[in-house]
Amino acid sequence: MSTAQREAGRATRLIDIVFPGDTNHHGTLFGGIGLAQMDKVAFITASRHAHVDFVTGSCERIDFKAPANLGEIIELAGRVTQVGRRSLRTEVELVAEAPLTGERRLCARGAFNMVAVGERVGPAYRLPPLADEAEDTAGTIRMVEMVFPGQTSHYGSLYGGDALTAMARAAFVAATRHCREHVVMKLAQRADFRHQVVEGEVIELIPAVVSTGRSAMTVTVAMWAENLQTGERRDCGAGEFVMVAVDENGQSKPIGARAVAGGTD
Numbered sequence: 001m002s003t004a005q006r007e008a009g010r011a012t013r014l015i016d017i018v019f020p021g022d023t024n025h026h027g028t029l030f031g032g033i034g035l036a037q038m039d040k041v042a043f044i045t046a047s048r049h050a051h052v053d054f055v056t057g058s059c060e061r062i063d064f065k066a067p068a069n070l071g072e073i074i075e076l077a078g079r080v081t082q083v084g085r086r087s088l089r090t091e092v093e094l095v096a097e098a099p100l101t102g103e104r105r106l107c108a109r110g111a112f113n114m115v116a117v118g119e120r121v122g123p124a125y126r127l128p129p130l131a132d133e134a135e136d137t138a139g140t141i142r143m144v145e146m147v148f149p150g151q152t153s154h155y156g157s158l159y160g161g162d163a164l165t166a167m168a169r170a171a172f173v174a175a176t177r178h179c180r181e182h183v184v185m186k187l188a189q190r191a192d193f194r195h196q197v198v199e200g201e202v203i204e205l206i207p208a209v210v211s212t213g214r215s216a217m218t219v220t221v222a223m224w225a226e227n228l229q230t231g232e233r234r235d236c237g238a239g240e241f242v243m244v245a246v247d248e249n250g251q252s253k254p255i256g257a258r259a260v261a262g263g264t265d
Helices: 003-009 031-050 160-179
Strands: 012-017 053-059 073-083 087-097 104-117 143-146 182-193 202-212 216-226 233-246
Touching: 012 031, 012 143, 012 160, 031 053, 031 073, 031 087, 031 104, 031 143, 073 160, 143 160, 160 182, 160 202, 160 216, 160 233, 182 216
Parallel strands: none
Antiparallel strands: 012 073, 053 104, 073 087, 087 104, 143 202, 182 233, 202 216, 216 233
């Protein structure tokens, strides 16, 4: 199975954090932000399947079952469930995760009908059939994000500051899930950028906790770029971050027994 086929068969996952700018006056994720994230996941999922341009034709009933609160992790997963000649159906779920307990709850679920468009979609064009489902590697976090025009430099490539922001967010999610404590960044130890990422591509971030001390964790983050028109993937960079568990006063604290021991602090 090719890399493109594996990606088409694997759920597309976007993981983010609910920040104050994403909330309504109740302190929960604003519904419009949630819908925008779901639509983005539907677009990436459809594009990974067929490698042509898509637009959203319609979305079916979106049920909001529970709120996502300020400071929680949200994880959106999309899969292609039905394929027609020039349109396909993508189902997307939005799950909220409490950072300190790991408790997860389904917040929203919906279906998006995506329509293939563009010069490559001629009268005889047919979308490829459903791909075989590929299991995600156990324990591996894979986070995708689109590169939009506002994130690019004057060279037309992903701005380094936005790439660092995405890596830092991935490191935060991995460290939080590892220790289930409040964590902050202590050190951005290293960041290497090997290839540029251009507008319209997807970046996939794969963080991993590689060592754990008394209160600190070292997290590496691999960054891949993916061309949605060809399925070609490039190893574009990597970063290394030191994250520290802190108490309510912002002081470092020992990591609990749930974290894997190893390394030094």
